[in-house]
Amino acid sequence: MHFEIAYKWVIFLLPLPLLLYWLLPAMRRRRASLIAPFFDRAARVSGQRPKRNAWVSRRNILGWICLFLCWICLLGAASSPRYVGKPAKKTKTVRSFLIAADISFSMAQTDWVMNGRRMTRWQAVKYVMKDFIKERKSDQIGLVMFGTHAYLQAPLTTDLETINWLLDQTEVGMAGQMTSIGEAIAFSIKVFKEDTVKQKVMLLLTDGIDAGKEILPLDAAQAARKDSITIYTLGIGQAKGSGGYDLDEKTLRDIAYVTGGKYFNAMNEGQMKQVYAELNKMQPVEYEEESYKPVTLLYMYPLAAAIGLGLLFHFLNGIVNLFRRHA
Incomplete structure (x- = not known):
């Protein structure tokens, strides 16, 4: 038996997340803020005009690594890796x-x-x-x-x-x-x-x-x-x-x-x-x-790894948010 990848073209999708990151605008999130009683007076004195704003959350480096590895595993599952045996006849x-x-x-x-x-x-x-x-x-x-x-x-x-x-x-x-x-x-x-x-x-x-x-x-x-x-x-x-x-x-x-x-x-x-x-x-x-090849599919292993990395990312993201709240 030998190892082979059925859909090798899937590897060209590897830079797709980076391409989307560069082309699409960042997702902005709103959050509640505290307005002081003297806010309007301070704005007039400073000469600045108040306006609505949003903030872009920053991703920690571990989160980026988990997501990228998760993407690699999903592509690995989509490429259908398999073990193929010697051709036989039926x-x-x-x-x-x-x-x-x-x-x-x-x-x-x-x-x-x-x-x-x-x-x-x-x-x-x-x-x-x-x-x-x-x-x-x-x-x-x-x-x-x-x-x-x-x-x-x-x-x-x-x-x-x-x-x-x-x-x-x-x-x-x-x-x-x-x-x-x-x-x-x-x-x-x-x-x-x-x-x-x-x-x-x-x-x-x-x-x-x-x-x-x-x-x-x-x-x-x-x-x-x-x-x-x-x-x-x-x-x-x-x-x-x-x-x-x-x-x-x-x-x-x-x-x-x-x-x-x-x-x-x-x-x-x-x-x-x-x-x-x-x-x-x-x-x-x-x-x-007719010739046929006995095939053992292996896509479930990278798929399971992708699910595990997704859960790890969610866990790390929860810990980071917890520290930010107490900081």
């Missing part, structure tokens, strides 16, 4: 990454095996998703959950611990039984509109077919493209017609194509991790760094 948020996850009843299927234990699709997705979220260090992450309807589980934030905690609180069926992909995309567009970051990326994760009646998925994707939102779609489970719960891969591919993203499919933990690794390559974590 990461700025450069992208908004929104995860829209399907939590309809089909995600409760226990057809995934992880670490030798069978679990539901949603439990497996949450487990793998946490590792993916940890790597989005410079991003704002948000969570949108959808089923029959979509809702905001976590607003866009850089607090990854909160994101993981809110992810743990989410369970299948909290948004209804059906799968409304179009409504999920439309709702996510509204979330992005509250954000000022230009680079907007969305991961749409589902294992079903759109059952929404109000907003079609491709219409919502067209609206997302107009707002410069890139959507990556991730299908969980088997495709339509291959048994189990249906997965409309064609619609998911079309959504990704319209917005400039890509479609992925995952049937197990290994494939899911490969998808997230691929996303990291296609949407790498970009760091925008």
Whole structure:
């Protein structure tokens, strides 16, 4: 760390009190006086004409020194002295990454095996998703959950611990039984509109077919493209017609194509991790760094000295006046 003065030009104000002393007239004070009964006769005899007058108080040398030192301390505080450390860098948020996850009843299927234990699709997705979220260090992450309807589980934030905690609180069926992909995309567009970051990326994760009646998925994707939102779609489970719960891969591919993203499919933990690794390559974590210097302000010390000198001046002035009265 090194010492520096932020406003060096303040030193040119140092002679300002002397300049004011020379240019401005002295302050004159009036005081009561005793007039003798023979004052008028004495004035006539002496030939002098009486007139009103005032006196200028004289400042003692100690008072002048205190005031001048006080002025120096005030200028020292105004110049903003500081200790400045070595330049450092900090990461700025450069992208908004929104995860829209399907939590309809089909995600409760226990057809995934992880670490030798069978679990539901949603439990497996949450487990793998946490590792993916940890790597989005410079991003704002948000969570949108959808089923029959979509809702905001976590607003866009850089607090990854909160994101993981809110992810743990989410369970299948909290948004209804059906799968409304179009409504999920439309709702996510509204979330992005509250954000000022230009680079907007969305991961749409589902294992079903759109059952929404109000907003079609491709219409919502067209609206997302107009707002410069890139959507990556991730299908969980088997495709339509291959048994189990249906997965409309064609619609998911079309959504990704319209917005400039890509479609992925995952049937197990290994494939899911490969998808997230691929996303990291296609949407790498970009760091925008800005330099800053750690600063410790020191203006309070000369300011405190100025206050102390002002009190000292007042004390000395009171003592001098006391002696004058008794003299």
